[in-house]
Amino acid sequence: MGNRTVNKLSIQSDPELQSALLQFYEQYTTCLDDVDFDRWPTFFTPDAKYQITSRENFARGLPIAAMSCDGVGMIKDRVTALVKVLVYEPRIWRRYVSSVRIDAIEGDIIRSRGNFLLFESMMDREPQLNMLGEYVDKVLYRDGLFRFKERSCVYDNYRIQTTLFAPV
Amino acid sequence: MLETSSTPNTYKWPTEGVTRIPSWIYSDQEIFRRELETFHYGESWNYIGLECEIPTAGSFKRSWIGPRCVLATRDANGQVHVVENRCAHRDSQLTWKESGQFDSQVMICPYHNWTYDLAGNLKTMPFFRGCAGNPGMPADFDRKKNSLKQLRVATRGGTIWATYSERAPDFVDFVGPEILPWFDRLFNGKPLKLLGIARQIVPCNWKFYTDNTHDGYHAALLHTFIPKFGLWRPDGDYHQIPTENGRHVLYRIGYSKELQNTRNEVTKELRVLESDFKLADPSVVTQHKDEFGDMHNSAFQIFPSTVVQQFFSSLTVRHIVPKSAISHEISWNFFGYEDDDAEMTKARVRHSNLVGPSGFISAEDTEIIAQIQPAVNEYHSNHVIEMGGKGTEAAHTMISESAIRAFYDFYRTEMRL
Amino acid sequence: MSTAGWIPVAATSEVGAGTMVGTQGGGQSIALFNVDGTYYATSNICTHQFAHLSDGWFEGCMVECPLHAGQFDVRTGKGLGPPITSDVRTFPVRVVGDMIEVYLG
Numbered sequence: 001m002g003n004r005t006v007n008k009l010s011i012q013s014d015p016e017l018q019s020a021l022l023q024f025y026e027q028y029t030t031c032l033d034d035v036d037f038d039r040w041p042t043f044f045t046p047d048a049k050y051q052i053t054s055r056e057n058f059a060r061g062l063p064i065a066a067m068s069c070d071g072v073g074m075i076k077d078r079v080t081a082l083v084k085v086l087v088y089e090p091r092i093w094r095r096y097v098s099s100v101r102i103d104a105i106e107g108d109i110i111r112s113r114g115n116f117l118l119f120e121s122m123m124d125r126e127p128q129l130n131m132l133g134e135y136v137d138k139v140l141y142r143d144g145l146f147r148f149k150e151r152s153c154v155y156d157n158y159r160i161q162t163t164l165f166a167p168v
Numbered sequence: 169m170l171e172t173s174s175t176p177n178t179y180k181w182p183t184e185g186v187t188r189i190p191s192w193i194y195s196d197q198e199i200f201r202r203e204l205e206t207f208h209y210g211e212s213w214n215y216i217g218l219e220c221e222i223p224t225a226g227s228f229k230r231s232w233i234g235p236r237c238v239l240a241t242r243d244a245n246g247q248v249h250v251v252e253n254r255c256a257h258r259d260s261q262l263t264w265k266e267s268g269q270f271d272s273q274v275m276i277c278p279y280h281n282w283t284y285d286l287a288g289n290l291k292t293m294p295f296f297r298g299c300a301g302n303p304g305m306p307a308d309f310d311r312k313k314n315s316l317k318q319l320r321v322a323t324r325g326g327t328i329w330a331t332y333s334e335r336a337p338d339f340v341d342f343v344g345p346e347i348l349p350w351f352d353r354l355f356n357g358k359p360l361k362l363l364g365i366a367r368q369i370v371p372c373n374w375k376f377y378t379d380n381t382h383d384g385y386h387a388a389l390l391h392t393f394i395p396k397f398g399l400w401r402p403d404g405d406y407h408q409i410p411t412e413n414g415r416h417v418l419y420r421i422g423y424s425k426e427l428q429n430t431r432n433e434v435t436k437e438l439r440v441l442e443s444d445f446k447l448a449d450p451s452v453v454t455q456h457k458d459e460f461g462d463m464h465n466s467a468f469q470i471f472p473s474t475v476v477q478q479f480f481s482s483l484t485v486r487h488i489v490p491k492s493a494i495s496h497e498i499s500w501n502f503f504g505y506e507d508d509d510a511e512m513t514k515a516r517v518r519h520s521n522l523v524g525p526s527g528f529i530s531a532e533d534t535e536i537i538a539q540i541q542p543a544v545n546e547y548h549s550n551h552v553i554e555m556g557g558k559g560t561e562a563a564h565t566m567i568s569e570s571a572i573r574a575f576y577d578f579y580r581t582e583m584r585l
Numbered sequence: 586m587s588t589a590g591w592i593p594v595a596a597t598s599e600v601g602a603g604t605m606v607g608t609q610g611g612g613q614s615i616a617l618f619n620v621d622g623t624y625y626a627t628s629n630i631c632t633h634q635f636a637h638l639s640d641g642w643f644e645g646c647m648v649e650c651p652l653h654a655g656q657f658d659v660r661t662g663k664g665l666g667p668p669i670t671s672d673v674r675t676f677p678v679r680v681v682g683d684m685i686e687v688y689l690g
Contacts, residue, residue, distance in 0.1 A: 069521075071449060
């Protein structure tokens with residue numbers, strides 16, 4: 001995350017900052033695509049909030065989410081569950097992120113958003129778009145590193161398809 | 169599973185009775201239609217929503233009874249109505265929204281502006297009386313006969329239910345005396361607060377889901393989170409009780425902190441009970457507050473439409489919505505109380521990670537049943553349901569399929585199979 | 586009220602007892618009503634969804650909008666229940682000779 005040093009955290013339209021942030025977003029999705037789940041919690045601050053929730057709940061300000069982590073401990077427990085406990089059909093998940101944009105910068109917090117697609121390729125049938133939506137984030141930039149302080153994966157889907165196992 | 173030579177067209181239940189379930193009930197289109205007519209559109213009360221979702225005059229919420237779309241509305245007198253979201257004119261939907269507010273206390277169909285009051289009575293349509301000397305509707309047009317389909321409504325403790333049937337018993341009698349106290353325990357008159365709704369679409373017959381909710385047997389075997397993190401064990405205080413001749417089922421589970429961490433003769437049989445897995449944040453499996461004062465987790469199914477569940481601080485109504493013979497939707501309607509403090513709301517959200525479409529102890533349910541559907545589409549087999557014996561009585565262990573047998577005893581009677 | 590504010594809008598012969606007429610005056614769309622020989626005037630635009638009231642139904646002292654059956658008392662402009670949430674504007678009326686005039690203010 002954030003290999004490139006960004007000197008100024010003040011100008012929203014700074015192309016260097018935009019580029020570094022996009023790289024951070026893509027490093028995050030690549031980590032998940034690579035099933036490098038042990039590294040996934042390292043993208044977050046210790047007190048991070050992470051949720052995967054519907055547009056319906058998010059727009060209404062309702063707190064329930066399909067996955068709701070308060071603190072990196074709960075994010076790590078999602079990894080434990082996914083890797084060691086939960087039973088599910090094998091598949092390949094692949095994520096695409098685009099339209100990463102900075103909405104505001106408040107001190108060392110970047111408020112940013114991006115679009116995501118989550119595709120699912122099952123072992124005995126065709127790939128499908130499983131989920132799509134918007135990342136709504138607060139990214140901490142400190143000591144040359146980006147980390148998510150808050151990440152909401154707000155899916156546009158009316159309904160989750162069967163079950164949601166994958167982090168987004 | 170045994171192959172059988174009987175074909176779906178004969179609709180003959182296996183001679184062994186309820187220790188067998190013929191797989192054609194999970195794929196046959198005619199059986200699906202007959203189930204809707206018998207249960208959802210028959211003498212059953214169907215879950216619609218929570219009263220707190222329609223707080224003001226003119227507010228509405230969309231809901232479903234099987235594949236039928238309905239609207240719950242609240243009129244200016246505070247009364248709740250449930251009507252089909254289907255214009256009496258050309259079957260158009262009156263609204264495409266999940267929830268909202270009707271202006272001016274009328275519902276106006278977007279197609280020809282047929283105008284209904286909030287109870288669903290047709291008031292008029294444009295140029296009802298004609299225009300510029302041209303005739304409108306004929307004199308024998310009866311607005312009463314061309315109103316929205318209006319259902320019979322019951323509310324209790326902040327929940328809304330509807331039935332198509334004038335003959336259905338009162339809601340309290342439908343629920344029955346065994347489940348009613350557990351219902352009133354959660355819906356106790358304190359104003360409710362919606363915390364959020366999570367929805368899933370599952371590509372299989374809806375009865376696989378209702379079977380799953382009658383199936384304590386699978387819980388600690390499929391949901392390995394449960395024994396691995398000490399949420400259950402075979403020697404725990406566990407009861408699964410079919411009620412109303414098998415129509416509904418009640419679960420009550422005594423929660424004991426001491427037992428959670430004990431290993432003994434019983435648990436050593438269960439290979440999945442490990443102490444190697446540790447949670448970084450065990451608050452998700454720790455009770456926040458025994459708010460009901462009875463150290464219990466509880467769930468009950470009010471067939472055909474809901475499972476109401478309290479697991480630690482997570483309170484939810486699961487709304488089961490058949491869409492076709494091979495698909496159904498589940499919505500998890502999470503709620504709390506208006507007087508919950510911030511810590512309680514946080515606990516409810518934290519514990520909701522255990523349940524729902526990504527729940528630690530529920531996620532695999534829909535995953536496993538979805539992948540059964542292709543097999544029942546292809547094969548006609550009889551599922552053997554004999555764990556715990558052959559009877560239909562209440563069980564005081566998770567290791568029993570008695571509740572499934574009790575349900576199909578009820579199902580066969582109602583469906584005349 | 587100054588004479589300049591009064592606009593002739595219709596002949597009395599055009600608005601018989603128990604009838605209503607839609608007309609224009611001073612750039613406004615106006616509905617005229619004859620209630621047992623007394624004339625009343627309101628805006629001709631329904632406050633609900635803006636249809637012409639004069640295309641609707643008039644009985645007694647009540648006009649009903651042709652679109653969604655919103656009703657008003659023509660004497661006061663008051664809305665008489667859902668879907669009407671706002672009253673309709675009324676105008677003072679006088680008869681000068683054989684012309685009906687309304688005061689637009």
